[in-house]
Amino acid sequence: MTPHTPDDIRVVTNQSPPLVGHNVVTSDMALVEAVERHGSAEVVADLTALGAEAGTAEAREHGVLANENHPQLTPYDRYGNRIDEVRFHPSWHWLMERAVGHGLAAAPWESDSPHAHVRRAAGFMAWSHTEPGHGCPISMTYAAVPALRADDAMAKEWTPLLASTTYDPGVRLASTKRGVLAGMGMTEKQGGSDVRANVTQARPTSTDGEYTLHGHKWFTSAPMNDVFLVLAQAPSDSGEGGVTCFVVPRVLADGTRNQLDVVRLKDKLGNRSNASSELEFNGTVAHRLGDEGRGVRTIIEMVAATRLDCVLGSTSLMRRALNEATWHAAHRSAFGSLLIDKPLMQNVLADLAVETEAATAVAVRLAAAVDGLDKLDHRERAHEAALRRIALPLAKFWVCKRTPFMVAEALECLGGNGYVEESVMPLLYREAPLNSVWEGSGNVNALDVLRALSREPEVLEAWITEVGLARGADPRLDRAVDETLALLGDAATLESSARRLAGRMAACLQGSLLVRFAPPEVADAFCASRLGTSYDGTFGTLDGGDLKAIVERATPTL
Structure with missing residues (x-):
């Protein structure tokens, strides 16, 4: 190799070019063969457009920007009204729009394809090359559907919206949106994985199946999602009670905001694009999912x-x-x-x-x-x-x-x-x-x-x-x-x-x-x-x- 003279000091050599312009799906032979093995060649072909977009310079740049520009918590509006909104950079929304649009949220649960979950798994892995943080709300939306099936009425109400391939952000009544996202609140500060140590109380109202929640959640990612599955202690006066699952909507049926207080966003290791929050409940309206104590x-x-x-x-x-x-x-x-x-x-x-x-x-x-x-x-x-x-x-x-x-x-x-x-x-x-x-x-x-x-x-x-x-x-x-x-x-x-x-x-x-x-x-x-x-x-x-x-x-x- 010929050494550079001082005149060449701005000429860069022996550096690898940026890894952009490749297809994240089709260039991964292990993934292609696994999808063909458990799915079909048609599934791989269906994912080709996703793989191409995931490998673009544009997608990589949005991933960088989503992490450089952290989500911001806005507890109150300019008039002092409690709104508890988290504002994301446009690059977050760009990534989310395409993840939902490619069917990586809950779409497989409504699909007629015999390989819907294989397709979604391969697409989730490939699209996550762009940026890992936005996969969290996508994952929880996917995961909410099988749990909601514990109640036929709730499953019929929420599943079509969760399975939508249209990203429709914003705090609005779910029935007026073209698609919704789900979250989950299980752990509390005193118990962590030991959810039976949860102290959040669920108090029944006069409406059958409706409760109000009083307590907190230590980790709730993506607090801007439209609906949450939450664990709380139901009263045991009737001999039942105990840890119970509840569906908590962000917006109530009359269009008002449910009382979901976002106390703070976590300063955590890893990605900075996603908002992991602590929530407090004080009269938060919830609907029981499944039996009390189960x-x-x-x-x-x-x-x-x-x-x-x-x-x-x-x-x-x-x-x-x-x-x-x-x-x-x-x-x-x-x-x-x-x-x-x-x-x-x-x-x-x-x-x-x-x-x-x-x-x-x-x-x-x-x-x-x-x-x-x-x-x-x-x-x-x-x-x-x-x-x-x-x-x-x-x-x-x-x-x-x-x-x-x-x-x-x-x-x-x-x-x-x-x-x-x-x-x-x-x-x-x-x-x-x-x-x-x-x-x-x-x-x-x-x-x-x-x-x-x-x-x-x-x-x-x-x-x-x-x-x-x-x-x-x-x-x-x-x-x-x-x-x-x-x-x-x-x-x-x-x-x-x-x-x-x-x-x-x-x-x-x-x-x-x-x-x-x-x-x-x-x-x-x-x-x-x-x-x-x-x-x-x-x-x-x-x-x-x-x-x-x-x-x-x-x-x-x-």
């Missing part, structure tokens, strides 16, 4: 759907980070050749690619299980339901736990360039722990795995059946499955080793999918590393194999 059971379907989106969101973060790392390495030279051709860098990139493909495979399989709940064959439907029950907390635990380590390693591939905000890697790194905390931390999900195994024997059978589809194809996977089942025999240490069990069960599930469907070099690398007894989680320690092919498969193309 609130956890009622809202659990919403939690299951948002847990799926935690897996999808983490997988998207992995893929975006991998794209940036492989793109940089394909264009940056050091010590005489491109980084992507250096054996050790190639090992790191291949390892990151294997991790991402394993996450993608299990994420799309989980979405297919949701589609499978509508299958006519009772046996198939029962298997999909049981697999979803056990695989959701498994994947939520494992994929979300792996993401921070993966993103950190991908950031390091860019060196100092990855440590500056313009590279987007710092945002991905700050965002990476989020999904492991939300909708139940690692411990909560690992314990949920134990709960499911102890109370629902069909879930273990479903897991064994699913991983058994790859039986005999790889001895390392077979051995890992046998060793994992042996962990269930030690009842004395089962709770203290719940994380190890959950991680192994999840890795075996990923391994079975890769052995059955991924290219041999990907499956071999996964089984040799993740299912080995000596694996310590360090990326870049793959032992042999066609690493170049793995990296080429994962590198985005324009």
